[in-house]
Amino acid sequence: MFRSLIFTILCGFAAADTSSEMDQHWELWNQTHNKVYFHQIEELGRRQIWEENLEMINVHNLETSLGLHTYKLGMNHLGGNTTEEIAGSPTGTIVPSDLDRNPSDFIWVNTSLPDSLDWMDADLVIEVKKQVRSSAGYMLTPNIWTVVLQATYGDERALKVAVANIGPISVAIDASSRKFAFYRHGVYQDDSCSHNVTHSMLAVGYGTQRGQDYWLLKNRSGVKYGDEGYIKMARNSQSQCGIADYACFPII
Ligand SMILES: *[C@@H]1O[C@H](CO)[C@@H](O)[C@H](O)[C@H]1NC(C)=O
Ligand SMILES: *[C@@H]1O[C@H](CO)[C@@H](O)[C@H](O)[C@H]1NC(C)=O
Ligand SMILES: *[C@@H]1O[C@H](CO)[C@@H](O)[C@H](O)[C@H]1NC(C)=O
Ligand SMILES: *[C@@H]1O[C@H](CO)[C@@H](O)[C@H](O)[C@H]1NC(C)=O
Ligand SMILES: *[C@@H]1O[C@H](CO)[C@@H](O)[C@H](O)[C@H]1NC(C)=O
Numbered sequence: 001m002f003r004s005l006i007f008t009i010l011c012g013f014a015a016a017d018t019s020s021e022m023d024q025h026w027e028l029w030n031q032t033h034n035k036v037y038f039h040q041i042e043e044l045g046r047r048q049i050w051e052e053n054l055e056m057i058n059v060h061n062l063e064t065s066l067g068l069h070t071y072k073l074g075m076n077h078l079g080g081n082t083t084e085e086i087a088g089s090p091t092g093t094i095v096p097s098d099l100d101r102n103p104s105d106f107i108w109v110n111t112s113l114p115d116s117l118d119w120m121d122a123d124l125v126i127e128v129k130k131q132v133r134s135s136a137g138y139m140l141t142p143n144i145w146t147v148v149l150q151a152t153y154g155d156e157r158a159l160k161v162a163v164a165n166i167g168p169i170s171v172a173i174d175a176s177s178r179k180f181a182f183y184r185h186g187v188y189q190d191d192s193c194s195h196n197v198t199h200s201m202l203a204v205g206y207g208t209q210r211g212q213d214y215w216l217l218k219n220r221s222g223v224k225y226g227d228e229g230y231i232k233m234a235r236n237s238q239s240q241c242g243i244a245d246y247a248c249f250p251i252i
Helices: 002-015 020-032 040-065 083-088 124-136 156-165
Strands: 071-073 169-173 183-188 199-209 212-219 230-234
Touching (some): 020 040, 040 071
Antiparallel strands (some): 212 230
16 A cells, blocks of 8 residues: 555656646646747646646645745746746836935824725825825836935834825835745745845735734736735835835925
């Protein structure tokens, strides 16, 4: 019994790099995301990457069910992409080294702040977004942050003040991790996240879920990503993924 199990496992691995049991799932994923491949060889390569990603996702979710993580992952359109492709996809965030971030310039607003906030719930948001965008110039302009911006390095309290008083704030984060790419829901807490920011997002709120503080972030243009285009990023966790390192907002 044991012998035959070992035999099956070993031969299963040796026979092929892709698992035929997954054929149907692969076809479904392929169709759902309208994938087009140049050649069968590319398709085979994508299939292998997809299986690796799927396994990583399944293992992560198993660990989550054991209480080892605070968020779940899910397969999405990036399933056939390598970590390098995911990390390297251009998002236009290049932070200039001479960015002025003198914390003493920050204007503290010492009114009491709400414990949680979601600008996407308010009708205000479009109006506020317009204002912030026009006065801040934003990171969407490649290479340059066009307008004088105030950023306070790593200061999550300052970011909270800004989100509460100004509205959605442009932030830059390290989004190069595979786990980030497949985030589905929960509070994203990733110790491997660095402060080398790669991706710009919009902080549209904050709150606390099951005792864990989070920032509510919105992907700039994609709706496919994460939890309907949102991610809950751990807050008050040493500026995880650089969330508060390059937050930008106009001085008002
Ligand atoms: C995946 O989609 C492409 C393009 O529609 C198609 O050529 C290919 O046969 C599909 N592969 C599978 C396994 O369904
Ligand atoms: C991700 O994979 C698809 C094929 O599934 C490919 O067309 C696309 O260019 C890849 N994305 C990146 C950023 O390399
Ligand atoms: C507001 O609070 C900050 C941080 O506690 C403090 O440094 C600052 O002096 C206060 N500002 C005013 C106007 O009270
Ligand atoms: C962050 O960037 C620095 C300088 O470019 C580099 O030396 C370091 O290895 C990077 N760290 C990570 C975790 O990517
Ligand atoms: C965010 O949206 C852009 C544009 O739609 C998309 O290319 C990118 O994959 C999304 N980001 C993530 C991490 O999925």
